[in-house]
Amino acid sequence: MSQAVKTELEENYQQLIEIIDKHKGERGALIPVLHEAQELFGYLPLEVQEVISDGLGVPLTEVYGVVTFYSQFSLTKKGEYKIDVCLGTACYVRGSQAILDRILKELDIGIGDTTEDGIFTVNATRCIGACGLAPVLMINGEAYGRLVEDDIPGIIEKYKS
Amino acid sequence: MNFYRSQILICGGTGCQSSGSIELVNTLKKEFKKHGIENEIEIVVTGCFGLCELGPVVIVYPEGVFYSRVEVKDIPELVEEQFVKGRILKRLVYHESMDEDKVRSLTDVEFFKKQRRVALRNCGVINPECIDEYLAFDGYKALEKILFEMTPDDVIQIMKEAGLRGRGGAGFPVFMKWQFAKNAIGDEKYVVCNADEGDPGAFMDRSILEGDPHSVIEAMAIAGFAIGSNQGYIYVRAEYPIAVKRLCIAINQAKEYGILGKNIFGTDFSFDLDIRLGAGAFVCGEETALLNSVEGKRGTPRPKPPFPANKGLFAKPTILNNVETFANIPIIILKGPEWFAEIGTEKSHGTKVFALGGKTNNTGLVEIPMGTTLREIVYDIGGGIPNGKKFKAAQTGGPSGGCIPAEHLDTPIDYDSLQQIGSIMGSGGLIIMDEDNCMVDIARFFMDFIVDESCGKCTPCRVGTKRMLEMLERITQGKGEEGDIERLEHLAYEIRDASLCGLGQTAPNPVLSTIRYFRDEYEAHIRDKKCPAGVCQALLSYVILKDKCKACGICAKKCPVNCISGKPKTPYEIDQDQCIKCGTCMEACPFGAIIKA
Numbered sequence: 234m235s236q237a238v239k240t241e242l243e244e245n246y247q248q249l250i251e252i253i254d255k256h257k258g259e260r261g262a263l264i265p266v267l268h269e270a271q272e273l274f275g276y277l278p279l280e281v282q283e284v285i286s287d288g289l290g291v292p293l294t295e296v297y298g299v300v301t302f303y304s305q306f307s308l309t310k311k312g313e314y315k316i317d318v319c320l321g322t323a324c325y326v327r328g329s330q331a332i333l334d335r336i337l338k339e340l341d342i343g344i345g346d347t348t349e350d351g352i353f354t355v356n357a358t359r360c361i362g363a364c365g366l367a368p369v370l371m372i373n374g375e376a377y378g379r380l381v382e383d384d385i386p387g388i389i390e391k392y393k394s
Numbered sequence: 395m396n397f398y399r400s401q402i403l404i405c406g407g408t409g410c411q412s413s414g415s416i417e418l419v420n421t422l423k424k425e426f427k428k429h430g431i432e433n434e435i436e437i438v439v440t441g442c443f444g445l446c447e448l449g450p451v452v453i454v455y456p457e458g459v460f461y462s463r464v465e466v467k468d469i470p471e472l473v474e475e476q477f478v479k480g481r482i483l484k485r486l487v488y489h490e491s492m493d494e495d496k497v498r499s500l501t502d503v504e505f506f507k508k509q510r511r512v513a514l515r516n517c518g519v520i521n522p523e524c525i526d527e528y529l530a531f532d533g534y535k536a537l538e539k540i541l542f543e544m545t546p547d548d549v550i551q552i553m554k555e556a557g558l559r560g561r562g563g564a565g566f567p568v569f570m571k572w573q574f575a576k577n578a579i580g581d582e583k584y585v586v587c588n589a590d591e592g593d594p595g596a597f598m599d600r601s602i603l604e605g606d607p608h609s610v611i612e613a614m615a616i617a618g619f620a621i622g623s624n625q626g627y628i629y630v631r632a633e634y635p636i637a638v639k640r641l642c643i644a645i646n647q648a649k650e651y652g653i654l655g656k657n658i659f660g661t662d663f664s665f666d667l668d669i670r671l672g673a674g675a676f677v678c679g680e681e682t683a684l685l686n687s688v689e690g691k692r693g694t695p696r697p698k699p700p701f702p703a704n705k706g707l708f709a710k711p712t713i714l715n716n717v718e719t720f721a722n723i724p725i726i727i728l729k730g731p732e733w734f735a736e737i738g739t740e741k742s743h744g745t746k747v748f749a750l751g752g753k754t755n756n757t758g759l760v761e762i763p764m765g766t767t768l769r770e771i772v773y774d775i776g777g778g779i780p781n782g783k784k785f786k787a788a789q790t791g792g793p794s795g796g797c798i799p800a801e802h803l804d805t806p807i808d809y810d811s812l813q814q815i816g817s818i819m820g821s822g823g824l825i826i827m828d829e830d831n832c833m834v835d836i837a838r839f840f841m842d843f844i845v846d847e848s849c850g851k852c853t854p855c856r857v858g859t860k861r862m863l864e865m866l867e868r869i870t871q872g873k874g875e876e877g878d879i880e881r882l883e884h885l886a887y888e889i890r891d892a893s894l895c896g897l898g899q900t901a902p903n904p905v906l907s908t909i910r911y912f913r914d915e916y917e918a919h920i921r922d923k924k925c926p927a928g929v930c931q932a933l934l935s936y937v938i939l940k941d942k943c944k945a946c947g948i949c950a951k952k953c954p955v956n957c958i959s960g961k962p963k964t965p966y967e968i969d970q971d972q973c974i975k976c977g978t979c980m981e982a983c984p985f986g987a988i989i990k991a
Contacts, residue, residue, distance in 0.1 A: 260689065260690075260708060261670065261688050261689045261690035262690060263690035263691075264670070264671070264673060264687065264690050265670070265671065265690075267673070268632065268671055268673065291690075295691075298692050299690070299691065299692055302675065302692040302693060302694075302849075303672075303673030303674050303675050303693070304673070304674035304675065305632055305672075305673040305674035306673060306674075320594070321594035321595050322594040322595035322751070322752070322789065322792065322823065322825045322839070322840075323594075323595040323749075323751030323752050323757070323825055325594075325839055326752045326753065326825060326827055326831055326836075327752070327753075358633075359592065359594055359633070359674075359676070360592075360593070360594040360595055360596065360597070361408075361633060363408055363409050363412045363446070363597075364409075364446070364595055364597060364749060364751035364757060365409045365445075365446020365447045365449065365751070365757045365758050366409060366412055366413065366446065366447075366449070367751065367752075367757070369412065374635070376408075376411075376412030377412075378412050378413065
């Protein structure tokens with residue numbers, strides 16, 4: 234276990250146990266617990282999964298199977314700001330691919346990657362339901378709509394400082 | 395209860411919130427206070443009005459003035475004019491809702507004229523976070539009615555007479571599902587609401603949950619009574635934070651009022667509801683995969699039979715209906731099945747909500763009676779195609795559906811007509827495409843989506859869709875070969891016939907329907923190595939028009955790979971072998987002398 238993960242786990246251990254206890258005994262408790270644990274840690278390292286497995290009495294293989302099945306659960310740490318570019322159909326036909334390409338170019342990373350300074354993670358997402366404003370991107374839940382490529386540098390700059 | 399002289403309705407749906415509607419509310423409060431009128435005017439944050447394109451949308455009653463794209467900086471003037479001086483601020487009024495100096499009723503605005511709001515009846519009308527407003531609009535009266543006046547069989551009979559069919563895509567009759575589940579033997583039964591709206595470009599269910607969550611809760615309780623269930627689950631996408639929040643508020647309010655829980659309205663019927671969040675898997679929209687996910691497992695589908703009505707959630711009899719289906723139910727109970735059956739066509743009753751997106755002037759949420767033609771949706775409600783472009787096709791049903799070309803614009807929209815022309819009703823995504831969209835690229839886009847979302851359980855879907863994607867990618871890259879179209883078709887039929895669940899069985903639809911109607915585009919990509927719409931990068935070339943080129947040299951300076959050369963006074967030329975097709979030169983040319991060919 235890396236030192237960083239160990240410290241994180243120690244700091245939040247009590248809260249994690251509370252989450253597990255709250256849902257224990259509920260049928261289908263695993264996914265709600267994983268959601269809340271990810272909220273707490275920002276991701277779901279194997280060490281956290283082990284605690285959940287013990288706490289809920291669900292085999293670790295099954296926990297890992299669920300974590301890796303759903304795209305919302307992450308095994309790695311994400312950047313401080315998550316840039317989600319919508320590639321839903323409405324956004325796609327209005328040119329969101331070009332928006333995504335520009336962001337990747339500006340930040341010099343690939344899809345799903347985090348910048349070296351740990352500030353940004355870029356993802357292409359499914360429809361976020363703001364199709365009326367296509368093309369749309371979201372940064373930590375804040376939406377930017379009716380985008381053109383040249384809006385990108387300004388938006389990124391806003392979060393850098 | 396307070397009385398107000400005026401009400402200002404502000405849309406708090408996801409679309410309008412993205413356009414800044416919550417900041418508007420805060421600024422309004424400050425301005426009202428400044429003028430000392432905060433007790434005279436009520437601010438109501440509602441669900442979606444439907445015209446997301448014009449957001450944030452603001453409506454002022456009693457006049458019914460429709461303001462669009464209101465910004466924070468407009469608020470002081472709006473408050474001063476509208477609420478202090480009592481004059482309409484014409485500058486911000488949506489142009490269609492004014493006739494000379496008179497305000498036109500909302501129902502006369504083109505966008506709303508042909509619509510009929512049944513499932514969306516309360517969206518944009520009430521505050522979704524306040525149960526009293528729902529009650530004031532006959533909320534929970536249908537539940538009361540069935541509990542005191544009907545038997546479960548009566549309720550199912552009403553669904554049968556109304557002819558309500560599932561709005562999630564397949565259009566299965568609601569009464570049949572309910573009847574099967576009622577007849578099934580089990581000590582416990584479950585009602586599940588499928589709110590895992592995964593089709594890219596669809597947001598009908600989200601808008602209902604955000605705008606009128608109580609209607610879904612009421613309908614689930616009604617379903618519980620009909621089949622003999624005391625527990626419901628709403629499975630909703632985690633990507634819909636506002637919807638989840640309002641659902642939680644609504645469920646808690648209903649519990650406080652004794653509408654959910656033990657002995658509802660003092661009867662011996664008890665019903666409780668829980669929310670389960672999805673975690674980002676498209677396949678969980680498939681009913682059996684959804685059930686696995688609610689159980690806390692990987693969301694892979696189960697073989698059918700047994701059907702969920704006999705062996706569903708936790709192996710107990712279960713019904714699953716989607717959000718829009720449920721939203722129709724209370725009003726059917728209240729107004730009667732005959733009322734509902736009169737709306738729509740002979741075989742498809744009622745209305746359908748569509749998320750209209752893509753290349754139309756008005757985008758947003760529309761609810762139309764079944765039988766409305768696509769032309770009416772695109773041109774009357776949607777206001778036509780922007781920039782004078784030509785309509786090319788509409789895509790319904792997302793990755794499981796197909797496209798409808800211009801020749802079928804006059805097809806009435808109902809379950810059977812759409813199926814006949816190779817598309818499906820789907821859950822309600824309706825994406826309009828114009829001449830700038832390449833149909834091969836769209837097919838590739840959907841296949842890419844499917845490959846990503848295939849759960850991997852069965853081979854035809856897991857491997858077959860990947861092979862189809864590879865072929866489509868080759869075609870869009872100009873490496874298509876003679877016979878590719880036939881190979882695609884052949885594989886498509888095998889995947890359709892051999893896949894385990896709905897996702898795989900319908901996955902080839904976008905490819906089959908684009909081949910059916912736009913075979914010439916596939917052929918142009920394969921034989922001529924051309925993309926007629928100018929979308930597929932590898933098949934494009936940028937050309938300098940000799941008669942328009944002024945030999946200024948700007949393009950050559952901007953070209954990142956230095957592949958443009960020329961001499962003063964003679965037209966410049968692009969070295970096609972070196973060109974990376976970035977398009978910089980075309981944007982840079984001040985004379986419009988560079989075109990895509």
